[in-house]
Amino acid sequence: MSAPLLGVEGLSKRFSRGGKNFAALDGVGFSIAAGETLALVGPSGSGKSTVARILLRLVEADAGSVHFQGQDLLALRGPALRAVRAKLQMVFQDPQAAFNPRATVARLLDDPLRIHGVVDRSERPKAIAALLARVGLSAELAGRAVHEISGGQRQRVAIARALATRPSLIVLDEAVSALDVLVRADILRLLAELQREQGIAYLFISHDLGAVRAIAHRIAIMDGGRIVEQGAARAVIAAPVSATGKALVAATPELPVSKETVS
Amino acid sequence: MPLLSIRGLGVRYGNNVQALDGVDLDLGAGERLAIIGESGSGKSTLARAVAALLPPTATLQGKVTWPELGRVARNGRDIGFVFQDPASSLDPVISVGDQVAEVAHVNLDMAWPAARRLAGELLDRVRLPEPALLASAYPHQLSGGQKQRVAIAAAIAAGPRLLIADEATSALDTIVQAEIVALIRRLVDEDGMALLFVSHDIALAANLADRIAVFRHGRMVELAATGDLIAAPVSDYTRALLGAHLGLGAALGAGA
Numbered sequence: 076m077s078a079p080l081l082g083v084e085g086l087s088k089r090f091s092r093g094g095k096n097f098a099a100l101d102g103v104g105f106s107i108a109a110g111e112t113l114a115l116v117g118p119s120g121s122g123k124s125t126v127a128r129i130l131l132r133l134v135e136a137d138a139g140s141v142h143f144q145g146q147d148l149l150a151l152r153g154p155a156l157r158a159v160r161a162k163l164q165m166v167f168q169d170p171q172a173a174f175n176p177r178a179t180v181a182r183l184l185d186d187p188l189r190i191h192g193v194v195d196r197s198e199r200p201k202a203i204a205a206l207l208a209r210v211g212l213s214a215e216l217a218g219r220a221v222h223e224i225s226g227g228q229r230q231r232v233a234i235a236r237a238l239a240t241r242p243s244l245i246v247l248d249e250a251v252s253a254l255d256v257l258v259r260a261d262i263l264r265l266l267a268e269l270q271r272e273q274g275i276a277y278l279f280i281s282h283d284l285g286a287v288r289a290i291a292h293r294i295a296i297m298d299g300g301r302i303v304e305q306g307a308a309r310a311v312i313a314a315p316v317s318a319t320g321k322a323l324v325a326a327t328p329e330l331p332v333s334k335e336t337v338s
Numbered sequence: 339m340p341l342l343s344i345r346g347l348g349v350r351y352g353n354n355v356q357a358l359d360g361v362d363l364d365l366g367a368g369e370r371l372a373i374i375g376e377s378g379s380g381k382s383t384l385a386r387a388v389a390a391l392l393p394p395t396a397t398l399q400g401k402v403t404w405p406e407l408g409r410v411a412r413n414g415r416d417i418g419f420v421f422q423d424p425a426s427s428l429d430p431v432i433s434v435g436d437q438v439a440e441v442a443h444v445n446l447d448m449a450w451p452a453a454r455r456l457a458g459e460l461l462d463r464v465r466l467p468e469p470a471l472l473a474s475a476y477p478h479q480l481s482g483g484q485k486q487r488v489a490i491a492a493a494i495a496a497g498p499r500l501l502i503a504d505e506a507t508s509a510l511d512t513i514v515q516a517e518i519v520a521l522i523r524r525l526v527d528e529d530g531m532a533l534l535f536v537s538h539d540i541a542l543a544a545n546l547a548d549r550i551a552v553f554r555h556g557r558m559v560e561l562a563a564t565g566d567l568i569a570a571p572v573s574d575y576t577r578a579l580l581g582a583h584l585g586l587g588a589a590l591g592a593g594a
């Protein structure tokens with residue numbers, strides 16, 4: 076088998092809190108193939124976002140390695156890191172918090188195009204319109220400020236911004252969790268479509284197993300900084316083996332199938 | 339005679355936002371009603387109108403009455419209110435035990451020693467771990483789920499007839515959410531409280547409520563017994579919400 080797009084091995088990270096030192100990550104390993112979606116699920120505090128922050132180089136790992144497109148990601152510095160960062164993008168739960176609320180949509184999309192020199196200056200307005208169209212937004216939104224658009228529209232802008240640099244992997248940390256169900260279904264459809272068309276891989280971080288089941292090929296379940304179960308998403312959700320996996324499945328609210336099953 | 343009767347309720351914020359319009363609704367004693375709908379549909383506005391917690395900028399049309407009480411319900415005494423963000427309803431500089439005790443002290447005219455004893459019992463009832471020890475803890479020393487247990491203990495301290503939970507589990511992870519929902523169900527059963535459960539999660543609502551009211555753009559578009567609403571929704575909007583629910587079962591959420 077060829078090398079995976081992303082290979083993570085033995086990732087460990089300790090934090091101190093209230094004078095106590097504890098392991099937020101303890102030997103985490105997984106891989107993602109090109110064009111694949113891996114879901115990282117687990118209870119609050121299990122370490123999911125810490126994994127994402129290490130991949131994005133926002134937090135330094137204590138131990139372990141991350142290989143992305145054949146390169147040792149954690150060893151990269153300066154221009155080499157910037158070049159790789161273009162291929163590894165991130166979308167957070169609340170894009171409002173991540174964006175300057177007074178910045179216009181056009182400005183948000185222009186930044187990555189400019190910083191990574193994706194297209195010439197004269198081509199950028201066209202590229203911005205194309206990105207908006209790509210995520211199902213009208214070009215007329217370009218002039219609006221971030222605080223003047225809805226939550227669902229903001230999440231689409233965040234995805235468009237991540238797409239600007241033509242990434243091969245997007246880390247989505249609870250990216251659909253705050254959205255209304257109808258909007259969430261739309262965004263999940265959009266992500267699946269982008270993956271089909273452009274072969275983008277996703278690391279989909281969530282504690283919503285319903286969304287995971289709808290979008291992920293594989294799943295890794297975390298608890299207490301470790302991966303406690305890993306496998307094909309639907310198979311694991313149908314018959315989890317780990318205690319955490321069982322608890323997550325049992326806790327996921329299901330619609331009563333018919334009146335008979337409503338107790 | 340219903341516990342709560344809502345007739346022609348409308349709420350307008352400032353001069354331009356009609357957040358609720360023409361809502362008619364009854365809630366029986368001990369009945370569990372879920373309010374669902376998308377962001378901005380007016381769910382919290384309804385909950386706050388019932389508890390008389392609307393901001394002064396809001397103007398009210400129609401009537402909220404309490405036929406069974408024969409008087410206006412008092413928040414704290416007759417109504418317990420649990421918010422989405424427990425941090426916002428708990429005072430950061432008062433121990434959690436005293437916050438629960440204060441509700442009993444203020445609303446039941448209970449002397450402090452008795453109120454503190456009651457608080458200890460309530461923290462035990464909501465299954466706060468080591469209640470005797472954690473009663474003297476401050477909110478920031480508790481997890482999100484533990485804070486929500488404290489907020490629920492405070493909400494039920496005066497033995498209210500109605501518990502309102504406005505997205506009380508939305509900020510919690512799935513496992514903790516299920517624990518809090520189970521706790522709410524048990525307390526409502528044990529005390530015979532009516533429940534107004536506000537949520538945007540139709541499956542969560544269906545697992546807890548006798549009836550479900552679906553809101554959209556400030557109007558109630560459907561109100562039905564839970565089983566009927568799930569099995570045979572009348573409005574297109576309810577059908578869309580049901581269709582967008584991503585379940586785990588093979589029959590549901592399939593087609594991906």
Ligand SMILES: Nc1ncnc2c1ncn2[C@@H]1O[C@H](COP(=O)(O)OP(=O)(O)OP(=O)(O)O)[C@@H](O)[C@H]1O
Nearest residue numbers: 090091092099118119120121122123124125126511
């Ligand atoms: N900078 C930090 N300093 C100290 N502790 C931290 C820091 N960042 C995270 N932690 C702790 O590390 C653990 C893992 O946190 P992380 O944010 O990765 O969890 P998570 O799985 O993303 O949880 P959630 O579902 O709530 O987002 C938690 O106990 C958290 O409090």
Ligand SMILES: Nc1ncnc2c1ncn2[C@@H]1O[C@H](COP(=O)(O)OP(=O)(O)OP(=O)(O)O)[C@@H](O)[C@H]1O
Nearest residue numbers: 351355357376377378379380381382383384393538
């Ligand atoms: N204090 C306020 N002043 C002005 N407008 C308000 C105020 N509170 C709510 N609104 C508006 O009233 C409408 C209904 O809001 P409400 O908070 O009741 O919705 P909701 O269904 O609870 O939404 P969510 O699911 O996001 O909590 C929205 O358009 C909202 O922006």
Ligand SMILES: [Mg+2]
Nearest residue numbers: 123124125248
């Ligand atoms: Mg996180």
Ligand SMILES: [Mg+2]
Nearest residue numbers: 381382383505
């Ligand atoms: Mg609300």
